[in-house]
Amino acid sequence: MAPLKASPRPAVVPPPAPIPVTLTVNGVERTLHLAPWTTLLDALRLHLELTGTKKGCDHGQCGACTVLVDGRRINACLTLAAMQDGRKVTTIEGLTTGDSLHPLQDAFIEHDAFQCGYCTPGQICSAAGLIAEGKATTDDEIRELMSGNLCRCGAYPNIVAAIRQAMTIAGPKAEGAP
Amino acid sequence: MRSFTYARADSAADAVGRAGASGTAFVAGGTNLLDLMKADVARPGGLIDISRLPLDRIEETAGGGLRLGALARNADTAYDERVQTRYPMLSKAILAGASAQLRNMATNGGNLLQRTRCYYFYDTATPCNKREPGSGCGAIGGVNRIHAILGASDQCIAVHPSDLCVALAALDAVVQVRGPDGERSIPFAEFHRLPGDRPEIDTTLRPGDLVTSIDLPAKGFAEHSTYLKIRDRASYAFALVSVAAGLELDGGTVRDARLALGGVAHKPWRDPEAEAALIGKPAAPDSFRAAARVLLRDAKGHEHNSFKIELAERAIVRALSEAADRKGASHP
Structure with a gap:
């Protein structure tokens, strides 16, 4: 059996600089610094810890990630957070008014x-x-x-x-x- | 997703200029491109976000038609009162596609450029000449229920998945493009191409080209038109066969006819001979069936999709009958 050779290391490409993204989420302005490939869904769940919005298929087929952006429903898994910079996002957490349910x-x-x-x-x-x-x-x-x-x-x-x-x-x- | 850079274009000229770098892609709605990037089918090194360019309007043209901005959302286009009134088959086609959320995101230009939903194209573990030129076709001899019956090649039997494009083909729309060499107009019939031996190329766009609008001619066949979509479930599924049909009638006689099919080929399928076969004929099922047979004369099925040939014939007869019988409805 031939001796194992160390495979050449892939060239290390530095990741692109994080992008500043400001979103008004459920009425509160939030600024994040995100990798370009961060979806709006991941920004909400992982960076803002708003886990009410669910990741189902992550391919726009199931609708579990539906949120409202500037009042219109979209699939948060199929858009980048950077693409929504400056917009108003409403998640399930933002539908209640005080202690009253929507x-x-x-x-x-x-x-x-x-x-x-x-x-x-x-x-x-x-x-x-x-x-x-x-x-x-x-x-x-x-x-x-x-x-x-x-x-x-x-x-x-x-x-x-x-x-x-x-x-x-x-x-x-x-x-x-x- | 693989690593990529992100930049926002601040004008159409800026977008076209930035697109010079190889490996970049425009992103607008993102609904198809980001999905393909997650599946590792599309691997752009850089995204140029064009979604904020002022190309989202729907405006009157000098010729009495409508100019649909490339960045107008599918939902805004379908619900536009002028589109609903003057081009009901187009409104109906858009609302037959995707879901409300996706239609709120997806743009008209992006809809034209969406890729096939062939399962082999999406599955990087299988060969696909469209994804990996020269690797072979998993669908030929594989599972090919959703595949082409017209215009396919021995390299690729994928179909174009759009509903919107089927209506645009029937309406003789014109795609306006801005590229590194300036602006040009592409008649809709020449925008998408057949697979031949280059199935990796879907359209006649050149590198760096930006779709700026889709122009509709004045004639919208509003009185007698429809869009009929046949699919495996009642909503939110791609077409097995779809038909955009428009008739102009003189009493009970066909004066002009348009017929375009979706779900059957690598591009929306129109056949001038089939349309010519309708002119001067009574607007009745016998004439419609005869035209359908002309359109399908060279149809070829594969192991799982031969049913589409008869399905297409019946769908054409039904769509033309509906178009003849009543005013085109614009609701889904």
Whole structure:
């Protein structure tokens, strides 16, 4: 057997300098210094310790990472934090007002719109975006416009019922919602 | 993701200038590029963020059409009242694609440039001539249910995944580009290419080219048009077959027709002979079926996707029938 040879060391390339990124998260301005490849999701969870926003697939397929940026729902896993510099981000932690839950949170509890709860923050942020968009009026339209949020427990009928209820309440709009 | 540098372009000229460096890529919505970078399929050494350039407007053109900014979001385009009223098949196509979150992020220019969703392209453990030229094609002789039935080559049978582009093809849109050598216009039919023996190249863009807008001609087939998407689940899935159909009718006779298919080829598929076969014919299922057969005359199936040939014929007949019967609806 040939003696093992030490493989040549790969050239060490110094990592790019961290980028300053300022985000207003749930009403509080935060400045971070991040590697360019830090997604908004990782910035929220790892750097700001806002772990309410979940990492499901990390590929934009499940919707667990849904947050509102300037009032519009997006997948936080498919954007870089640096790309959102200067914007207002609302996560599930930012939907409550003091000790009061957001009408969507109340409705999800009332309708038992979850089992394991992992997709729930994304479902609720997505529903807040849907209500702000104002395009859904029927249950079918709610289903269609919520199709970017998967629930592997299959709580869909209750999720639709909860959103329908919250839509009928003139509740406070999400921070930064149009 | 691999390490990369990030810079924000402050003008279109700045973006094009920065794109001169090899290994750089523009990022706008990021929904496809960042996903491909996570999968290690795309490996740019530098990203140039163009998302804040003032290319996000939707404006009237001198010719009575609409100019869709390359950076206008898919959702803003689909819900634009002028798009909904004058180009309902386009609005419907956009809303048939992706999810609400993705449509809020993805831009029109980026939608044109999204890569195939062929599973072999995404899986770096398998051969793929599009990802790794010369390595072979995993889909030929592999699992190829979602693959091409038209215009494929022995190197690649991937399909273009866009819905928006199918409607743009039917509408004869024009892509406006700014590159190192100045500005130019690319007719939509010439924007995407067939795989041939260079499947790694999706479009006729040249290095450093920046898509600035997509121009729609005045004629939008608003009275009689539709977008029909057939997929494995009712929402949030790529098309097995999709059809953008537009008719201009004179009583019950077809005066003009547009027909573009998605999910069947490396680019949105249009066939002038199939459209010509409709002109002067009664707007009825028999004429539609005859045109479908012209369009599909050279269709070739693989082990798992031969069903698409009959599916495409039926989808064409249904889409044209819907377009003929009623005013194009713009809701999903």
